[in-house]
Amino acid sequence: MGQKQLHPQVLKFKEFVKAHPKIIQEVNNKDKTLQEFFEEWYLLGEEDPLWDKYKEKAAERSESEKQKSSKWTETIFTSLKKIDPNQLQEHLYHMNQAIGALQNLLAQFQTNSIATPSPKQSPNRPEQSFFGFRKD
The missing domain is CATH 1.10.12 (Lyase 2-enoyl-coa Hydratase; Chain  A, domain 2)
Structure with missing residues (x-):
């Protein structure tokens, strides 16, 4: 049903990865997994000099x-x-x-619809749309 809320640490890590796009490059190159990066980030913190090489x-x-x-x-x-x-x-x-x-064709249809009167409704029956709803 509803979307499962992520742990606050995971949300912080996602923001950290956005600020350090070279982490994704290493994951794509299969040098490390995101799990390994997360564990290092969790243990070392965001301020560790290790992360400087991953900043763009x-x-x-x-x-x-x-x-x-x-x-x-x-x-x-x-x-x-x-x-x-x-x-x-x-x-x-x-x-x-x-x-x-197209303009000529549309003009012909417009003149035909003006010239041809629409069928009148019976006085005791209110006007209804295709789906049976009454018009206001």
């Missing part, structure tokens, strides 16, 4: 963010270079025609 330095973080940003912009620019303006113009023309056709 701000310079590394900003450098990785710059690399991601430059890769993203590079991908966008290469995609824009590959676009053929003639094909783009042709696609836009066809889309414009399709939208125009």
Whole structure:
């Protein structure tokens, strides 16, 4: 039913791991397990110098963010270079025609619904929706 509450120490360890992302890298590389890291953290505490090597330095973080940003912009620019303006113009023309056709179709339905009166309800029966609920 409800989600089981985690022990407060486990919650603190989760926050600790978020602040030390290189721990996850070591777990993914199968150098150590999270259980081993948890036990060391529990015994040594958060302030032990052992944990310094697992912190991501701000310079590394900003450098990785710059690399991601430059890769993203590079991908966008290469995609824009590959676009053929003639094909783009042709696609836009066809889309414009399709939208125009839809607008004409909708306009025809709107004029038909205005011209055709809806069936009248009997005076002794209140108006009901499809599911049998009365309208307010």
